[in-house]
Amino acid sequence: MRTRIAALLGAAMAQVAHAQSLENRLGECRTIAEAEMRLACFDAVAQSVEELATPAVPGEEPAVATAASREQDRGPLTAAWDLWRPAGRDAIDILPYHSSYVMPITYGDRTNSAPFTPPTDSMAAGLELDKEEAQFQLSFKLRLIDNLLGEDGDIWFGYTQRSFWQVYNEEESRVFRETNYEPELMLSFPVNYDFLGLRGGLVGVSLSHQSNGRDDPISRSWNRVIGMAGFETENMSLLARLWYRIPESDDDDDNPDIEDYMGQGDLLFNWEVGEHELEAMLKSNFEFDDLKAGLQLSWSGPFPGTRAIRWYAQYYYGYGESMIDQEFLVNRVGVGVALAEWY
Numbered sequence: 001m002r003t004r005i006a007a008l009l010g011a012a013m014a015q016v017a018h019a020q021s022l023e024n025r026l027g028e029c030r031t032i033a034e035a036e037m038r039l040a041c042f043d044a045v046a047q048s049v050e051e052l053a054t055p056a057v058p059g060e061e062p063a064v065a066t067a068a069s070r071e072q073d074r075g076p077l078t079a080a081w082d083l084w085r086p087a088g089r090d091a092i093d094i095l096p097y098h099s100s101y102v103m104p105i106t107y108g109d110r111t112n113s114a115p116f117t118p119p120t121d122s123m124a125a126g127l128e129l130d131k132e133e134a135q136f137q138l139s140f141k142l143r144l145i146d147n148l149l150g151e152d153g154d155i156w157f158g159y160t161q162r163s164f165w166q167v168y169n170e171e172e173s174r175v176f177r178e179t180n181y182e183p184e185l186m187l188s189f190p191v192n193y194d195f196l197g198l199r200g201g202l203v204g205v206s207l208s209h210q211s212n213g214r215d216d217p218i219s220r221s222w223n224r225v226i227g228m229a230g231f232e233t234e235n236m237s238l239l240a241r242l243w244y245r246i247p248e249s250d251d252d253d254d255n256p257d258i259e260d261y262m263g264q265g266d267l268l269f270n271w272e273v274g275e276h277e278l279e280a281m282l283k284s285n286f287e288f289d290d291l292k293a294g295l296q297l298s299w300s301g302p303f304p305g306t307r308a309i310r311w312y313a314q315y316y317y318g319y320g321e322s323m324i325d326q327e328f329l330v331n332r333v334g335v336g337v338a339l340a341e342w343y
Helices: 002-030 035-052 067-072 076-081 258-262
Strands: 094-096 101-108 132-145 154-165 176-195 198-211 221-232 236-245 265-273 276-284 293-302 309-318 330-339
Touching: 076 094, 076 198, 076 221, 076 236, 076 265, 101 309, 132 330, 198 236
Parallel strands: none
Antiparallel strands: 094 132, 101 132, 101 330, 132 154, 154 176, 176 198, 198 221, 221 236, 236 265, 265 276, 276 293, 293 309, 309 330
């Protein structure tokens, strides 16, 4: 053991001496007047730099992955959260969060025309909804603080807005049936460990407010503290989240049973297959004697003639597709386009 440590220390000292020698040789190269000889001198220095970049002990790889090596074999999670940046590369300050898409047509097998019990608003209770509607979502995250604690820890502002639009329903003035707004403040840390064949890439916590911006009796809102841990391989990522609802007073709580339907945690799965991308979201209330869950599947691929958008298809089954439909079992399919990832 002592022999190995001495060898490593000796190799490290040799590398330092080599680097100092290269600096001196660069200075000598700059003083050469003849162009070809000056170029040959710089080529020799470049060759020495390549030798310096090899592992300190022949046959040995560094024990800890560097930022450059993680960037080289990065997976979807590393890309989505801009983790393990090589030295000298600036942080990407705005990135996608959840998918951003427009589905001009979605179809559900039934409609929720009275989204409250009992129906106390005669106009809303009498709303004649179409099974066909448009749906769109905008979602992004903005890095507010980079490297909060030394070289680790980023603070993000996230925003997701999802709207359900009765655009084909002329009789009801093409109303926006529901819009959910969710701003978040997030703290994330990169990590590097192996777990069941997956590479741990991210841990974090966020403070979330989600609401539909409506008045009673169809007002919906809640506040959560969300813990998250992310894992990945070269072409797959898994983000596990658990949340705690911040309690409200009885007078302010407009949906006390929201956790029963919107769940207490979720799994977000992403799989890149060539130029195609498959995503799955599964959320649950973890109450196995009265299980309520929601499953969303999506598939996107290259759109002909452009790299800015991708074709997009989505299927949702279960509870909690939207806040207004939290207690309504939804079975819906839709098609449209999604913004291509720009990282």
